[in-house]
Amino acid sequence: MECDKCGRDAVMNAAYSGAHLCETHFCRSIEKRVRRRIREDSLIPRDATPEDPERWVIGLSGGKDSVVLTQILDETFGNDPRIEMLALTIHEGIEGYRDKSVDACVELSESLDIRHELVTYEDEIGVKMDDVAESDPMNMAPCAYCGVFRRDLLERYADEFGASKLLTGHNLDDEAQTAMMNFLEGDVKQVAKHFDASLGSFDDRNEQSEFIPRAKPLRDIPEKEVALYAHLRDLPAHITECPHASEAYRGEIQKLLWKLEENHPGTRHSILAGYEELSKLAADQYRGAGEVTLNECEECGSKTSGTRCRKCKLVDAIHAV
Numbered sequence: 001m002e003c004d005k006c007g008r009d010a011v012m013n014a015a016y017s018g019a020h021l022c023e024t025h026f027c028r029s030i031e032k033r034v035r036r037r038i039r040e041d042s043l044i045p046r047d048a049t050p051e052d053p054e055r056w057v058i059g060l061s062g063g064k065d066s067v068v069l070t071q072i073l074d075e076t077f078g079n080d081p082r083i084e085m086l087a088l089t090i091h092e093g094i095e096g097y098r099d100k101s102v103d104a105c106v107e108l109s110e111s112l113d114i115r116h117e118l119v120t121y122e123d124e125i126g127v128k129m130d131d132v133a134e135s136d137p138m139n140m141a142p143c144a145y146c147g148v149f150r151r152d153l154l155e156r157y158a159d160e161f162g163a164s165k166l167l168t169g170h171n172l173d174d175e176a177q178t179a180m181m182n183f184l185e186g187d188v189k190q191v192a193k194h195f196d197a198s199l200g201s202f203d204d205r206n207e208q209s210e211f212i213p214r215a216k217p218l219r220d221i222p223e224k225e226v227a228l229y230a231h232l233r234d235l236p237a238h239i240t241e242c243p244h245a246s247e248a249y250r251g252e253i254q255k256l257l258w259k260l261e262e263n264h265p266g267t268r269h270s271i272l273a274g275y276e277e278l279s280k281l282a283a284d285q286y287r288g289a290g291e292v293t294l295n296e297c298e299e300c301g302s303k304t305s306g307t308r309c310r311k312c313k314l315v316d317a318i319h320a321v
């Protein structure tokens with residue numbers, strides 16, 4: 001198959017768009033879609049200046065998604081004086097898995113000369129995910145603990161580093177899965193919150209939230225294309241699965257979406273486009289309704305609706321074993 005643009009050998013044939021692209025044109029097309037998403041989401045505020053720059057904290061895990069995101073952001077905005085970037089890596093304490101991906105993060109940050117910060121569960125909350133998975137005091141999946149800890153540390157450190165926004169590498173498959181899960185759970189308030197927290201354009205979001213706003217500039221790009229881009233550009237991405245990965249429901253939805261996509265190319269794009277539109281309507285409808293006032297956790301200062309945050313409660317349970 002030949003590239004639609006130049007006639008060289010195609011490295012990608014996208015059933016959802018009918019495009020055949022060679023290496024050069026495929027990479028350009030990825031970069032173009034990421035830049036367009038950044039523009040459409042109004043990620044750079046009009047009032048950002050070299051004197052008062054926008055600060056982006058990038059969640060860099062060392063997996064292909066966050067590595068590709070960091071590389072493209074650096075190439076696009078690395079010399080833009082209105083934007084400062086730093087990469088933040090969270091080490092969960094998973095032997096043989098996270099150590100290798102931290103190496104990838106260090107290699108990438110050094111090659112791009114971008115500031116890199118590493119925060120570990122062990123230093124910050126006194127636990128390692130390997131031990132938590134073993135003791136499991138709450139009888140939950142490891143990811144249920146890990147997700148709470150990661151969110152807490154990302155939020156805390158993004159705040160400490162003065163982030164205007166927290167950018168993560170979620171791709172089209174990730175976001176279409178989350179959309180389907182939220183639909184199937186029937187939780188429309190959750191769908192509404194999703195819009196303001198991390199989905200919508202900054203022109204349409206309610207920015208009064210007490211949390212650092214999040215953005216996902218790769219959410220138009222299918223997972224396979226992110227992987228192909230990382231491979232073609234020889235980026236230092238670490239590709240293995242966490243030994244504690246346990247999101248069984250997400251796995252089911254993932255398989256379902258692969259099947260649908262195979263039979264009806266474009267399904268993921270249409271799910272996400274429809275979901276974004278609906279979540280905007282839901283956000284407009286629900287904004288402010290039944291909102292709980294947030295307090296500071298008496299133990300760690302994180303935001304919580306009660307007196308102690310979920311992370312501190314989980315840590316207590318772990319230490320009580």
Ligand code: SF4
Binds near residue numbers: 129142147
């Ligand atoms: S797969 Fe689960 S346990 Fe492993 S790093 Fe991700 S959230 Fe944590």
Ligand SMILES: [Zn+2]
Binds near residue numbers: 003006023024025
């Ligand atoms: Zn070409």
Ligand SMILES: [Zn+2]
Binds near residue numbers: 298299308312
């Ligand atoms: Zn707390």
